Amino acid sequence: MTQSTVAEVIRAQVDSLTKSERKIAKLLLEDYPVSGLAGIPTIAEAAGVSAPTIVRFVTKLGFKNIAEMREQLQNEISTRLASPLERLGPIEDHAPITLLGSSEAELLDAVTRSFVSVNPNELEQFLQYLCDLDREIIPIGGRISHVLAQHLSWSLQVLRPKVRVARSSPGERINLLLDVDDRSVVVAFDYRRYSPDTIRFVEVAKAEGATVLLVTDPYLSPAAKNADVVLTSAISSSGVFDALTPSFALVEALLSLIAKRLGGPATDRVAKYEKLTVRILENDRNIIGSYRGQG
Numbered sequence: 001m002t003q004s005t006v007a008e009v010i011r012a013q014v015d016s017l018t019k020s021e022r023k024i025a026k027l028l029l030e031d032y033p034v035s036g037l038a039g040i041p042t043i044a045e046a047a048g049v050s051a052p053t054i055v056r057f058v059t060k061l062g063f064k065n066i067a068e069m070r071e072q073l074q075n076e077i078s079t080r081l082a083s084p085l086e087r088l089g090p091i092e093d094h095a096p097i098t099l100l101g102s103s104e105a106e107l108l109d110a111v112t113r114s115f116v117s118v119n120p121n122e123l124e125q126f127l128q129y130l131c132d133l134d135r136e137i138i139p140i141g142g143r144i145s146h147v148l149a150q151h152l153s154w155s156l157q158v159l160r161p162k163v164r165v166a167r168s169s170p171g172e173r174i175n176l177l178l179d180v181d182d183r184s185v186v187v188a189f190d191y192r193r194y195s196p197d198t199i200r201f202v203e204v205a206k207a208e209g210a211t212v213l214l215v216t217d218p219y220l221s222p223a224a225k226n227a228d229v230v231l232t233s234a235i236s237s238s239g240v241f242d243a244l245t246p247s248f249a250l251v252e253a254l255l256s257l258i259a260k261r262l263g264g265p266a267t268d269r270v271a272k273y274e275k276l277t278v279r280i281l282e283n284d285r286n287i288i289g290s291y292r293g294q295g
Contacts, residue, residue: 009061029224
C-alpha cells in the first residue's frame with residue numbers, strides 16, 4: 001500500500017483535532033507542502049499557537065518529531081516534480097495478459113484508497129453546492145484533466161441547469177469570468193505538474209466571490225490555497241503517466257449521488273433530454289433520407 005502524504009494524514013484526522021490544532025492544519029494545507037518545512041517557532045507564530053502545541057500536533061499525526069515530518073514533505077516535493085521519464089524503468093519480460101492483470105490490481109487499489117480517503121463532511125459540502133440549482137457550476141481542468149471537467153459538465157447539464165465548462169482558450173475563460181460572482185461554483189481538477197492556467201483561474205474566480213471545489217492528488221495542487229472544499233484521489237501508477245481512473249470513478253460516484261439527491265427535477269430533466277434526443281435524431285434521419293432520395 002502506498003504511503004499516505006502528510007496532507008492525507010492531516011485531512012483524515014481534521015475532525016478530531018482541537019481548535020488550536022485546526023489552526024495548524026489550516027496553515028499547513030493552505031501553502032502545502034512548503035509551509036510545513038519551516039521550523040517550530042515559525043509555524044507556531046504563523047498559526048498563532050504555542051510551540052508545545054506544534055509538537056503535540058506532529059506527534060498526533062504519527063511522526064516522531066517535526067524533522068521526520070519535514071523529511072516526508074521533502075520526499076513528496078521530489079515526487080511531485082518527478083518526470084514521467086523517471087517512471088519508464090526497464091522493459092518487463094512478461095506476457096501482456098500478466099501485465100494487464102497487474103495494472104488491474106493497481107488501479108482497483110488506487111480507486112479503493114481514493115474512496116476511503118473521502119471525508120464525509122467534505123463530500124456533503126460538494127453535494128450541497130452541486131445540487132443548489134440557484135448556483136452556476138463551472139468545471140475546469142488542465143491539459144489532460146480537462147477531460148474530467150468536460151465529463152462532469154456534460155453529465156451535470158443533463159441533470160440540472162446553469163452548467164458551463166471552462167474551455168482551454170484564454171479568451172473564453174476571460175469571457176466566462178465576466179459573469180462569475182458569489183453564486184458561482186468553480187469545480188477545478190488539477191494534478192501534479194499542476195496547471196498554472198487552472199490555478200490562476202481559481203484565484204481570480206475566488207477573488208470575484210466564487211466558491212471553489214477542488215479535486216486534486218494527495219500532494220495537493222497550489223489551487224488548494226483558494227479552495228473552499230477539497231477532495232483528493234490517488235494517481236499512483238506503474239505506468240509512464242499518472243492514472244486518472246480513480247478521479248473518473250469519483251466523478252461517476254458524485255454524479256450518481258447528485259442524481260439521487262436532486263430527485264424529481266433531475267428525473268424530469270432527463271426525460272426532457274430523452275424527448276429532445278428523439279426529436280433531433282428523427283430530424284437527422286429525415287434530412288439524410290431526403291439527400292439520399294435526391295441522389
